[in-house]
Amino acid sequence: MDLVKEIQRLKKEKNAxxxxxxxxxxxxxxxxxxxxxxxxxxxxxxxxxxxIIVFAGVHFMAETAKILxxxxxxxxxxxxxxCSLADSCPPDEFEKFTKAHPDHIVITYVNCxxxxxxxxxxxxxxxxxxxxxxxxPKDQPIIFAPDRNLGQYIINETGREMLLWDxxxxxxxxxxxxxxxxxxxxxxxxKIIAHPESETxxxxxxxxxxxxxxxxxxxxxxxxxxxxxxxxxxxxHKMKEEMPNTELVPAPAKExxxxxxxxxxxxxxxxxxxxxxxxxxxxxxVDVDEAIRERALLPIQRMLxxxx
Numbered sequence: 001m002d003l004v005k006e007i008q009r010l011k012k013e014k015n016a017x018x019x020x021x022x023x024x025x026x027x028x029x030x031x032x033x034x035x036x037x038x039x040x041x042x043x044x045x046x047x048x049x050x051x052i053i054v055f056a057g058v059h060f061m062a063e064t065a066k067i068l069x070x071x072x073x074x075x076x077x078x079x080x081x082x083c084s085l086a087d088s089c090p091p092d093e094f095e096k097f098t099k100a101h102p103d104h105i106v107i108t109y110v111n112c113x114x115x116x117x118x119x120x121x122x123x124x125x126x127x128x129x130x131x132x133x134x135x136x137p138k139d140q141p142i143i144f145a146p147d148r149n150l151g152q153y154i155i156n157e158t159g160r161e162m163l164l165w166d167x168x169x170x171x172x173x174x175x176x177x178x179x180x181x182x183x184x185x186x187x188x189x190x191k192i193i194a195h196p197e198s199e200t201x202x203x204x205x206x207x208x209x210x211x212x213x214x215x216x217x218x219x220x221x222x223x224x225x226x227x228x229x230x231x232x233x234x235x236x237h238k239m240k241e242e243m244p245n246t247e248l249v250p251a252p253a254k255e256x257x258x259x260x261x262x263x264x265x266x267x268x269x270x271x272x273x274x275x276x277x278x279x280x281x282x283x284x285x286v287d288v289d290e291a292i293r294e295r296a297l298l299p300i301q302r303m304l305x306x307x308x
Contacts, residue, residue, distance in 0.1 A: 003276050007031055010279045017050035018275070019065070021057040022212045023234035023267040028056045028275055035238060037212040038064075038110045039125040039307060045069060046304060054279050055286070058083045058266050062286040063114045067296050070288075077274035079284040081266045083111055085197075088167030089146035091115035097143070097165065104141040104163060107132060108299070111169070112146050114288045117296035123303040126150060126196050126211035132306055133158055153196040153203060169197045177201055179252035183228060187249060193218060194230035194251075202230055202251075219243055232264050 008031070011018065019041050020032035029035045034044045038061065045053060045065035052073045055062035058081045066074040089112055098106055098119055108120040109129070117123055124132040133154050136142060142160065144151040146167030155162055180202065184192065193215050194206040203209055208218045212235050219227060219239055223246045229236060230251035239248055253262040278284065288296070 003272055004031060007276050007279060010276075011054075014052050014279065014282075015050050016052035016054055016279060017044075017048050018054045018056060018279075019044055021061065021234075021267065022216075022238055023232040023264050024056045024270060025234070025268060025272070026237045027272040028270060029234075029237055031272075031275075032056060037125065037127060039127040039211070039303075040213060041065075042068070042110065042125070042300065043304065043307070048072075052279070052282065054275065056270050056275060057081070058086075058264075059286065060086045060111060060113060063288055064110065064117075064300060066286050066288050067114060067117070067293050067300060070290070070293060073282055074286045075278040075282060076284060076286050077270040077278045079286075081269040083169075083266055085109075085111045085147055085167055085169040086113050086116075089113070089116055089165060091119065094145065094165065095119055097145075101141070101143060101163060104143040105136060106143045106145070107136075107162075108145050109147050109150055110300075110303075114292050114296045116146070117299055118292045120296075120299040121302075122306075123299045125303070127213060128303065128307045129154055129196070130157055132303065133160055133162070135306060136160075147197055149199055150196050152200055153209065156200075176252055177205075180205065180228070180230070183249065183252055187226065187228065190226040190228045190247070190249060191222075192228045192230060192251070195232075198230055206230065215239075216242065219246060219248075230262075232262055232267065234263070234267060 018032045020028050020035045046068045053065050055065050055076050062074050062076040106121045110123050110125045142162040144162040145165030148164045151164040191207040192205050193208040196209050223243050226247040228249050233250045
């Protein structure tokens with residue numbers, strides 16, 4: 001079976017759209033209708049007129065699409081494609097944390113469960129986090145969750161004091177400072193660009209810090225330069241596709257693996273075959289309890305309104 005042709009046929013027949021994150025395998029990125037970061041994917045999910053949304057990403061992303069589109073079918077190629085950052089913020093514990101600080105406004109990074117979003121005042125992504133924090137009055141105390149590294153980056157950039165939840169992403173904490181410095185000695189004319197979920201000591205080495213889409217834009221604007229890229233290695237596919245003559249090297253992970261770079265196990269659980277199967281069978285579907293969905297929709301909508 002020609003999976004490419006079959007996916008395209010099913011997509012047309014079922015009025016489906018395929019949304020994929022930059023960290024997906026190249027085959028999935030190539031067939032997707034839209035490839036983007038969390039903000040772009042949320043915006044596309046909010047405006048689509050498709051009947052079925054095939055979300056090639058991780059669970060919280062598909063949940064966000066369902067929150068925005070309760071009447072549409074949302075499918076995820078592998079229901080077990082989770083997120084270590086989302087898992088680091090259990091709803092029961094987070095609710096106790098917020099109730100202990102009732103005067104604080106709650107800003108959560110989109111990389112969290114629907115239950116956490118339902119406990120939130122406004123959602124943000126790495127693309128718009130600085131803008132959203134800066135939109136809050138300076139005398140208003142803030143809780144920021146779940147990513148402590150992104151939170152610390154925002155504190156450093158804005159000068160705002162924020163109460164941080166102690167969560168993190170195993171992929172972005174996997175970069176080895178020692179290996180990165182060794183790599184930079186090997187490639188001294190390469191600039192380091194990094195995602196703000198990385199630890200502070202990694203960010204301190206970077207020429208540019210930004211979201212996945214921000215990193216791609218930065219490389220697009222500086223195609224004559226060379227880069228060491230400190231985020232999940234899946235981003236290199238789009239960078240190489242758009243900037244084929246720009247030299248790129250993935251930042252090294254602490255652990256030795258086949259690509260000697262940092263890969264998200266959860267993102268890579270979605271395969272091309274699973275993408276086909278979930279479109280064919282319209283399952284596994286992602287559903288959100290209606291009471292939670294209604295509460296979670298408000299902070300997502302506030303983010304989308306602020307991001308226009």
